[in-house]
Amino acid sequence: MAKEDFTEYKLLSKIARLYYIDDLNQQKIAEKLNISRTKVSRSISRAKQLNIVSININSPADEFTELESTLEKVFDLKECLIVPWSENDTEIYRNMAVLVAGLFDRILADGDTLGVGWGATLKNISAYIEPLRKINIQTVPLLGGLGRSGIEVNTNAVASIIAEKYGGTSYAMHSPAVLDSRQARRIMEKDSSVAEIFKMAAGINTALIGLSDIGQQSTMIKTGNFSIEDFKYLESIGIAGDVNLIFINEEGQPVANDLDSRLLRLPADKLKNVKNIIGAAYGASKIKVLLGAMKGNLINILVTDEKTAGQLIKQA
Amino acid sequence: MAKEDFTEYKLLSKIARLYYIDDLNQQKIAEKLNISRTKVSRSISRAKQLNIVSININSPADEFTELESTLEKVFDLKECLIVPWSENDTEIYRNMAVLVAGLFDRILADGDTLGVGWGATLKNISAYIEPLRKINIQTVPLLGGLGRSGIEVNTNAVASIIAEKYGGTSYAMHSPAVLDSRQARRIMEKDSSVAEIFKMAAGINTALIGLSDIGQQSTMIKTGNFSIEDFKYLESIGIAGDVNLIFINEEGQPVANDLDSRLLRLPADKLKNVKNIIGAAYGASKIKVLLGAMKGNLINILVTDEKTAGQLIKQA
DNA sequence: GCATTATATGAAAAAAAATTCATTTTTTAT
DNA sequence: ATAAAAAATGAATTTTTTTTCATATAATGC
Structure with a gap:
């Protein structure tokens, strides 16, 4: 020197x-x-x-902030939250609930409206979430019901549980998400009680939604809303999965399909307008739909587990 | 958690x-x-x-900044500069010269006056120093001459070498530092050429001074200015060494002694007024006088080697 | 349960730090 | 050696950050 x-x-x-x-x-x-x-x-x-100064971030809770940060950059997310992987799904749901509570604490304020989607992940998050403080929010479903007795994944239930815990008000959508015909959907859509919910949904600033794949184990098959044939058809036209019942391909583009006209849910263009769109999902089967959802800007906040996060990075 | x-x-x-x-x-x-x-x-x-953020300083040149920082705090120094220990004294002097050059670059400005002391360390620093830039400084000796032909430690020489290298002007004090009698000292002190130098010395903002012990190997014995008996006497009254020919004890207090009245040098009270008092010294024999000089605020900037620094900390 | 104390909050003010810009200094090329 | 280009500098401006202060929220004791 x-x-x-x-x-x-x-x-x-x-x-x-x-x-x-x-x-x-x-x-x-x-x-x-x-x-x-x-x-x-x-x-x-x-x-x-010159790296004479080196700054490191370390904390017991810091396990994944670096990975999160990477995901945020790679997929241009507003935020990414990662929980440790576990054999135990309940463990994952509980941890996700903790992170979502932390997130809600920051992004929700009195008077805000939260839109909720459906799925096992959302159901469990709503079950385990514990508000850090009371917030007077309104919750609205972003699609009709998909549950049948015994297989409860009803969005109304998710909306009401969250609202109750936060000390807010929930609104229900009294319609199935999947109708028998285009006509039936049109009629329900115009029904004043349903229309009012969609009007509210159009004005939300935060949405918490689920994503599903179109594998044969999908809850949507179990609920009887779709048949294996339906899914085979969707697969044949390049569908990677659905985000709030919006069927998208791996590029995140909604693909026109025969089923669309029978579905009652907030459409892609409206969803994309939402400031905070929180997508919560994990597992190998969700990789494709997650990639699509992020590329197509259908979600901008990701909640997942470390394994899924790792795979997403690899396939980015 | x-x-x-x-x-x-x-x-x-x-x-x-x-x-x-x-x-x-x-x-x-x-x-x-x-x-x-x-x-x-x-x-x-x-x-x-909470130490979630940890900041580290690391650089090839950072070897001793932590030790320096510790010394600064322990001894309430304005600054501390440490060079690596070496068997080779020349190596130490060269490195000291580099650090002093860096220091001068910051603390000296055009028009400033630098006061210089005496000793092997100063002589060598002046020999090896290479200015980072030209500065139009004036240099003045802070004491009379101690050298004899063959054993040159003359302050005038130190002053003139430094001034020349920096592109400044040097002033000489035409008097020995140790006179034969009190009377002789009084006369010299009043001599206009000497008086003028002391007047200049009283207005300096920076001093570079040496420290010596009163061991029998001291240069002051070799120069013939003092006898072994003188030093034994000084030791008997608790003298730890001298700073610019000011004899102090380990507490840094100048101790009245029989020799004082024959010495021609900037006195302690004047020296303490100087903004930057750089003391350069190293080696086990200098520990006591260094401790005293720092305690008594006779120096506020220390230049030494890592070994000496370590010992100073231990005995603080 | 209620009152009291402690803690946390955000808007405004103050302080600190980064950037801009004009100038000087240093380096490089001739 | 001198001129031209590049780099460094510090005062002034702008931006960023911290602190203050008044208020609100939450925790603790009664």
């Missing part, structure tokens, strides 16, 4: 130490070392640039 | 990462996370406090 470089590095180290370790402000450092505060400011920048 | 704590730590980690790693400003973080910038600011402070 040349003498001048040594002298420069020595000074930069000294300034960095005084600033970061001894907590002197730049004015005081300037006075102490007999240089201008401008030079101190520039020296600190330079010391950072 | 309790759930609320986890949530708090998670948020703090996230904020810290966005701020320190991703270089977002607090405003942007606040917007992203939907919190106030005040909270972001406070969160960053808290993250630092």
Whole structure:
């Protein structure tokens, strides 16, 4: 190392130490070392640039913030929240609920309306979520009901549980999500009680939605809303899965299909207008639909587990 | 870790990462996370406090900045500069010269007057120093000459070498430092050429001075200015050594003694008024006098080697 | 349950830091 | 050596950050 470089590095180290370790402000450092505060400011920048100063983030709760940060950048997300992987699904749901509670605490305010989707993940998050404080929110379903007795995944239930816990008000959509015919859907859509919910849904700032794949294990098959043939058809036209019952391909584009006209849910263009669209999903089967949902901007906040997060990065 | 704590730590980690790693400003973080910038600011402070953020200083030239920082605090120094220990004295002197050059670059400005002391260390620093830039300084000796032909430690020489290298002007004190009698000293002191130098010396903002012990190997014995008996006497009255020919005890107090009245040098009270008093010395024999000089505020900037620095800390 | 104390909050003010810009200094090329 | 280009500098401006202060929220004791 040349003498001048040594002298420069020595000074930069000294300034960095005084600033970061001894907590002197730049004015005081300037006075102490007999240089201008401008030079101190520039020296600190330079010391950072030269990696004389290295800053690390570490905390018991920091396990995934780096991974989260990476996901946020790669998929251009507003935010990403990751829970540890576990054999135990309940463990995952509970941890997701904790993170979503932290998120809600920041992004929801009195008077806000939260839109909710459907699915096992949402049902469980709503079951385990514990508000950090009461918030007077309104909750509305973003699609009709998909549950049948015994296989309860009703959006109305999710909406009401969350609203109750937060001390807010929930609204229900009194219609199935999948109608028998285009005509039936049109009629329900115009029904004043349903129309009112969709009007509310159009004005939400936050949505918490589920994503599903079109595998044969899908809840949508179990609920009887769709048949295996329906799913085979969807697969044949390149569908990767659905986001709030919007069928999309891997690129995140909604693909026109025979089923669409019978579905009662907030459409893609309206959903994309929502400021915070929280998509919660995990597991290998959800990779494709998650990738699509992020690419197509159908979600901008991702809640998932570490395994899924890792796979998403790989396939980005 | 309790759930609320986890949530708090998670948020703090996230904020810290966005701020320190991703270089977002607090405003942007606040917007992203939907919190106030005040909270972001406070969160960053808290993250630092909780050691979620750890900052390290590292550079090839940083070997001793931590030790320097410790010395500065322990001995309330304006600054401390440490060179690596070496078997080779020349190596130490050369390195000291580099550091002193860096220091001069900061603390000396055109028109400033630098006072210089005496000793092997100063002589060598002046020999090896290479200015980082030209500075139009004036240099004045802070004591009379101690050298004899063959054993040159003359302050006039030190002053003139430094001034020449920096492109400044040097002034000489045409008198020995140790006179034969009190009377002789009084006469010299009043001599206009000497008086003028002391007048200049009283107005300096920076002094570079040497420290010596009163061991039998001392240069002062070799120069013939003092006898072994003189030193034994000084030792008997508790003298630890001298700073610019001011004899002090280990507490840094100048001790009245029979020799004082024959010495021609800037006295302690005048020296203490100087803004930057750079003391350069190393080696086991200098520990006591260094401790005294720092305690008594006869120096406020220390230049030494790592070994001596370590011993000083131990005996602090 | 209610009152009291402690803690947390955000808007505004103050302080600190980064950037801009005009100038000087240093380096490089001739 | 001198001129031209590049880099460094510090005062002033702008931006960012911290602190203050008044208010609101939550925790604790009675």
